[in-house]
Amino acid sequence: MNRVIILIAAVAVVFGGGYLLLNRPSSPTPAINTSSQESSSSASFATPKKSAHYESNAPEHALTLAGAPVNVVINFNFDLAKPSEIKIEKDGKDYGVGETVIDGNKLSMRRNMDPNSPDGTYTVFYNACWPDRTCHDGHFQFAVDKNLKSSFEDMTDKKEVTISMSQIKFVPMDIKINKGTRVTWVNDDEAEHYVNTDSHPAHTYYPNQNSKALKKGDSYSLTFSTFGIYPYHCSAHEAIMNGYIIVE
Numbered sequence: 001m002n003r004v005i006i007l008i009a010a011v012a013v014v015f016g017g018g019y020l021l022l023n024r025p026s027s028p029t030p031a032i033n034t035s036s037q038e039s040s041s042s043a044s045f046a047t048p049k050k051s052a053h054y055e056s057n058a059p060e061h062a063l064t065l066a067g068a069p070v071n072v073v074i075n076f077n078f079d080l081a082k083p084s085e086i087k088i089e090k091d092g093k094d095y096g097v098g099e100t101v102i103d104g105n106k107l108s109m110r111r112n113m114d115p116n117s118p119d120g121t122y123t124v125f126y127n128a129c130w131p132d133r134t135c136h137d138g139h140f141q142f143a144v145d146k147n148l149k150s151s152f153e154d155m156t157d158k159k160e161v162t163i164s165m166s167q168i169k170f171v172p173m174d175i176k177i178n179k180g181t182r183v184t185w186v187n188d189d190e191a192e193h194y195v196n197t198d199s200h201p202a203h204t205y206y207p208n209q210n211s212k213a214l215k216k217g218d219s220y221s222l223t224f225s226t227f228g229i230y231p232y233h234c235s236a237h238e239a240i241m242n243g244y245i246i247v248e
């Protein structure tokens, strides 16, 4: 009898342990890019304030980028309306360019950023307004540190470049290119991959940079025509498979 109980207990431990190993969370901070930009950052960030109906933003809160973003995008789960507004401030100056634009599906709003924005920490202040004319404010922060560009692979002299999707990574992961360069991603893995602009799962930062599912041998191409940095990821392996393109 005792031997039966011990056997059952042993089976439970083996299967239970295996279950825990297979199902543990992949990362404590899956939403934040894990590439070198972040670990070498010395910037400190305030706690963000999320407005009603807020879902996500790109660039992500507390991210330190190797170049100025092309725009700041904030995603919601409710219809946006005028006069919704985004300001991108550092030292009291607004580095946003032009008007805040509400996307066609009314679930995201965006504002372009000055491509010559200097290094430092930026606070994004936003006011999200609904069709009933009520508005709610929120804020978050990100930083720009152009020194981080030194770890990017310099492909600025090429008209066309190829990024391999290999062993659940973009190879090379972080690249610098010139304006007008055509980038082609090729899936060299058995697993399906995607090219998706941040954030996840809204994929709204630069909507042109979103592929369909890519099987082994499939490719996806995009020509970059606006200066700035492009954080992206694979939505099937979002926590571990990400990269940056700087267009300069």
Ligand SMILES: [Cu+2]
Pocket: 168, 192, 193, 194, 234, 235, 236, 237, 241
């Ligand atoms: Cu993938």
